Amino acid sequence: MNPQTNISLPRPTITPVSQPFWDSIKQGKLTLQQCEKCLDWVFYPREHCPHCFHDELIWREASGYGHLVTWSVIYRAGHPAWQELTPYIVGIVKLEEGPSLLTHLLIEEKDVFHLMEVEMDIQEIGPHPLPFFKKKEEN
Amino acid sequence: MARRPKGSIIGIGELKPVRYSTGKTTLSLIAESVRLAIQDAGISKGEVDGLLVGPQVGETPQHVPATVSEYLGINPAMSNTVDLGGATGPGMIWRAAAAIEAGMCETVVCVLANKNEKGETLRSPNRNPIREFDVPFGASGANTSYALLKRQHMEEYGSTQEEFAHLAYWARKNAQKNPDAIFYGKPAEVDDILASPLISDPLHLLEIVMPVAGGAAVVVTSEENANRGRHKPVYLRGAGEKITHRAVSQAPATNQLPFSYSIPKALEQAGINITDIDLFSLYDCYTSVVAVTLESAGLCKPGEFGSFVKSHTFGHDGDYPLNTHGGQLGFGQADLAGGMSHVIEAVHQLRGEADQRQIKDANLSLVTGNGATLSETTALVLGGER
Numbered sequence: 084m085n086p087q088t089n090i091s092l093p094r095p096t097i098t099p100v101s102q103p104f105w106d107s108i109k110q111g112k113l114t115l116q117q118c119e120k121c122l123d124w125v126f127y128p129r130e131h132c133p134h135c136f137h138d139e140l141i142w143r144e145a146s147g148y149g150h151l152v153t154w155s156v157i158y159r160a161g162h163p164a165w166q167e168l169t170p171y172i173v174g175i176v177k178l179e180e181g182p183s184l185l186t187h188l189l190i191e192e193k194d195v196f197h198l199m200e201v202e203m204d205i206q207e208i209g210p211h212p213l214p215f216f217k218k219k220e221e222n
Numbered sequence: 223m224a225r226r227p228k229g230s231i232i233g234i235g236e237l238k239p240v241r242y243s244t245g246k247t248t249l250s251l252i253a254e255s256v257r258l259a260i261q262d263a264g265i266s267k268g269e270v271d272g273l274l275v276g277p278q279v280g281e282t283p284q285h286v287p288a289t290v291s292e293y294l295g296i297n298p299a300m301s302n303t304v305d306l307g308g309a310t311g312p313g314m315i316w317r318a319a320a321a322i323e324a325g326m327c328e329t330v331v332c333v334l335a336n337k338n339e340k341g342e343t344l345r346s347p348n349r350n351p352i353r354e355f356d357v358p359f360g361a362s363g364a365n366t367s368y369a370l371l372k373r374q375h376m377e378e379y380g381s382t383q384e385e386f387a388h389l390a391y392w393a394r395k396n397a398q399k400n401p402d403a404i405f406y407g408k409p410a411e412v413d414d415i416l417a418s419p420l421i422s423d424p425l426h427l428l429e430i431v432m433p434v435a436g437g438a439a440v441v442v443t444s445e446e447n448a449n450r451g452r453h454k455p456v457y458l459r460g461a462g463e464k465i466t467h468r469a470v471s472q473a474p475a476t477n478q479l480p481f482s483y484s485i486p487k488a489l490e491q492a493g494i495n496i497t498d499i500d501l502f503s504l505y506d507c508y509t510s511v512v513a514v515t516l517e518s519a520g521l522c523k524p525g526e527f528g529s530f531v532k533s534h535t536f537g538h539d540g541d542y543p544l545n546t547h548g549g550q551l552g553f554g555q556a557d558l559a560g561g562m563s564h565v566i567e568a569v570h571q572l573r574g575e576a577d578q579r580q581i582k583d584a585n586l587s588l589v590t591g592n593g594a595t596l597s598e599t600t601a602l603v604l605g606g607e608r
């Protein structure tokens with residue numbers, strides 16, 4: 084069997100702990116956990132604070148803003164379903180609240196630069212809406 | 223002197239890398255590697271009472287030590303799976319020594335092997351945060367992670383494509399002295415590396431290891447029994463290990479990556495300085511990891527690997543002999559066994575048996591291993607004397 088048949092874009096493998104994150108993405112919002120005790124923000128979702136190990140983390144809406152730490156233009160995708168969409172850009176965004184996440188960038192290669200300000204832009208290109216990021220719009 | 227695990231390496235076995243291994247199983251490649259290593263040590267299989275093996279994705283998910291022991295026909299008194307990605311090989315060596323010192327066993331075989339069949343795509347069954355939060359965004363696989371690391375280094379320090387390409391150039395150049403290397407007879411100039419296709423920008427094809435089939439095994443015993451083997455023993459002088467994260471998005475700052483702990487720790491255990499090292503046997507799945515390792519080792523300041531590589535030479539006769547077997551970039555990467563190739567080359571050099579690539583008066587080697595994206599790191603100091 085050709086390993087590429089019937090392979091679709093991989094959807095997130097949601098767990099009971101991360102469910103609220105994805106529920107809020109469906110509603111157009113970025114929510115993150117904040118530790119009730121040390122007040123640090125946490126990503127990816129957990130039941131325990133990785134800073135102070137407290138076990139009460141509160142879901143709060145985040146700004147959706149951050150800056151771009153690094154990026155890569157993908158020519159050879161690691162997943163076969165993504166190959167058709169190459170070249171595309173992924174990057175690591177450090178969110179205003181502190182945590183970093185890996186995301187897909189809706190920015191042209193010529194416009195990408197280190198530490199540029201970015202904002203979340205939820206997209207539905209696959210089976211599940213995902214928090215992509217784009218250049219922050221001027222107010 | 224710092225407390226440290228003591229032990230000696232009395233046997234090594236390594237399969238010549240091949241692009242594809244038709245008709246082989248991982249177990250058969252493991253057994254072949256072990257056979258070579260115990261022959262090299264001059265001991266019998268019955269004398270092996272410890273076994274360290276690696277994880278086998280998609281093949282033997284559980285009970286790996288028992289499965290391998292049964293296949294080999296041994297009954298170890300200590301066995302375990304070491305799961306540190308590319309750091310697994312060096313990570314096994316100090317664990318073997320520690321188990322021997324703890325009185326659990328006397329002679330440990332550490333083995334890793336990989337089959338590689340044409341057209342075979344083992345899709346990882348992962349259900350971890352990376353699968354949930356990276357893969358759906360179009361980022362899967364190590365190429366992307368190491369490209370992100372390289373881009374960050376270039377942006378933060380102004381390092382250049384040409385500087386990174388020099389690291390791949392030296393690996394290929396050194397591979398020309400190793401007939402077993404997958405790129406023996408195939409040197410590459412800096413311009414060739416820069417002209418190779420971008421796979422995950424800024425990483426070029428020739429900055430990325432070639433996946434191959436192969437295997438490697440190492441026999442570790444106590445310091446007291448070091449002279450049991452047929453060859454000049456090699457001693458474990460120090461070890462350091464550090465894990466800081468798993469996903470590249472959760473990595474610490476570029477100048478705080480985990481080698482900046484594990485390498486100084488290994489040197490401290492050995493009671494030596496980085497300038498005492500004769501051979502740098504540094505894990506090199508990508509050029510970007512070598513750059514960071516040179517900086518973390520204190521050979522140059524953070525961000526300054528470029529001027530370092532352009533002002534020194536890295537062959538067996540150079541001022542900083544580095545990966546004289548060709549590194550994995552020149553030798554090939556038989557999955558986790560690729561990390562063990564850096565241990566094996568150090569043993570060849572410290573025994574004085576590295577033929578046409580022998581370093582003069584080689585007595586101390588720094589060996590590193592790295593797993594995931596500079597997540598799991600191990601450093602060893604190996605010495606020709608205790």
Ligand SMILES: [Zn+2]
Nearest residue numbers: 118121132135
């Ligand atoms: Zn906390």
